[in-house]
Amino acid sequence: MKNILVTGGAGFIGSNFVIYMLDKYPDYNIIVYDKLTYAGNLDNLLEVSDEPRYRFVKGDICDATAVADAIKKYAVDTIVNFAAETHVDRSIMDPDAFVKTSVYGAYVLLEAARELGLERVHQISTDEVYGHIPAGYSSVETDPLVPRSPYAASKASADLMVNAYFVTYGLPVTMTRGSNNIGPYQYPEKVVPLFATNALDGEPLPVYGDGRQMREYQYVIDHCEAIDLVLHRGKLGEAYNIGTGEEMENLTMVEILLQALDKSPDLIRHVADRPGHDRRYSLDISKIRALGWQPRHTAEEAIIKTAHWYKDNEWWWRKIKSGEFKAYYQAQYGKRLAESG
Ligand code: NAD
Ligand code: TYD
Numbered sequence: 001m002k003n004i005l006v007t008g009g010a011g012f013i014g015s016n017f018v019i020y021m022l023d024k025y026p027d028y029n030i031i032v033y034d035k036l037t038y039a040g041n042l043d044n045l046l047e048v049s050d051e052p053r054y055r056f057v058k059g060d061i062c063d064a065t066a067v068a069d070a071i072k073k074y075a076v077d078t079i080v081n082f083a084a085e086t087h088v089d090r091s092i093m094d095p096d097a098f099v100k101t102s103v104y105g106a107y108v109l110l111e112a113a114r115e116l117g118l119e120r121v122h123q124i125s126t127d128e129v130y131g132h133i134p135a136g137y138s139s140v141e142t143d144p145l146v147p148r149s150p151y152a153a154s155k156a157s158a159d160l161m162v163n164a165y166f167v168t169y170g171l172p173v174t175m176t177r178g179s180n181n182i183g184p185y186q187y188p189e190k191v192v193p194l195f196a197t198n199a200l201d202g203e204p205l206p207v208y209g210d211g212r213q214m215r216e217y218q219y220v221i222d223h224c225e226a227i228d229l230v231l232h233r234g235k236l237g238e239a240y241n242i243g244t245g246e247e248m249e250n251l252t253m254v255e256i257l258l259q260a261l262d263k264s265p266d267l268i269r270h271v272a273d274r275p276g277h278d279r280r281y282s283l284d285i286s287k288i289r290a291l292g293w294q295p296r297h298t299a300e301e302a303i304i305k306t307a308h309w310y311k312d313n314e315w316w317w318r319k320i321k322s323g324e325f326k327a328y329y330q331a332q333y334g335k336r337l338a339e340s341g
Pocket of ligand 2: 087088089180189190191192194206207208209211213214215250
């Protein structure tokens, strides 16, 4: 492994992964291949922009010719695929791009890797492919995939195609299924950066339904370390869950966040719930632990660290929130907030 194509590397987790890998492996070259959708942002990669081992290619993973050109030009041997449409609420409003990028795009990458004989394709997946998990159980990697939102269904479809390429063609693949990531450079449509930036502006925090849904909030760099480990030590054809093993109700996350920012709980506003909202995700992480990984941050530490980053980095999020985001926010929350009184 030497020349890694990081698709979706200008997004939240992808950019953190690129920064982490360039720092950790002085002999690796990283080529970011990204369409720069609303969620892609070169500001995320500013801190490595002068690094000669980093290259950026603007392109769509659905474009087979452009993907093959990038692989040949940079002698790519490994693909790590972060590229996807990633927000559940947007997938409910319009699933089209989710199917195109996350399903067809993943197929294009697998096919390119097969044709060009790459050493590895690593697919970044999510705990959401397992669907809602009842209390008292945690998902293991061999569980059936029962996705319930268009986002989760698009990710599960990619997982199935990755597995098919392993079984049918012997393509060297690995896969990781992460829980909710938080940290620097997360587009402020996701709950933690949305709530942190709203709180900093004294705006209401729209909590869906009763706020008692459970998620495993993990620090993004912990997730990146686990992906790195699976890339180097994971077994081909296998999936690995990556989480904290520590689930938390959304309302608890909100309390910790408000306290970290010294803001009042009066900002909390319960609004109409998300349709088909999964109540609980919970990952059994024994398999990745057995490879020698463990999270460095508790969920609480991750939330506090993240809240402070948004407090200290207004340069990054203010321009996002003043752009296309405004129309999205109005469409997603305008009526809900008005109805919540
Ligand atoms: P993000 O939305 O911040 O970034 C996605 C990136 O993909 C953007 O840079 C975007 O420009 C790029 N992209 C979108 N469509 C593309 C296309 N057709 N061609 C090339 N690039 C394209 O997403 P994220 O939160 O960083 O998530 C990255 C990956 O991790 C996704 O596959 C997601 O499903 C998975 N994941 C995310 C989380 C989470 O909590 N955020 C948890 C588990 C798994
Ligand atoms: P989100 O960050 O969208 O991640 P996901 O749905 O993919 O897990 O949401 C995390 C949790 O926060 C989820 O239970 C939905 C909830 N949520 C709200 O209560 N209000 C919001 O405005 C958003 C975006 C999410």
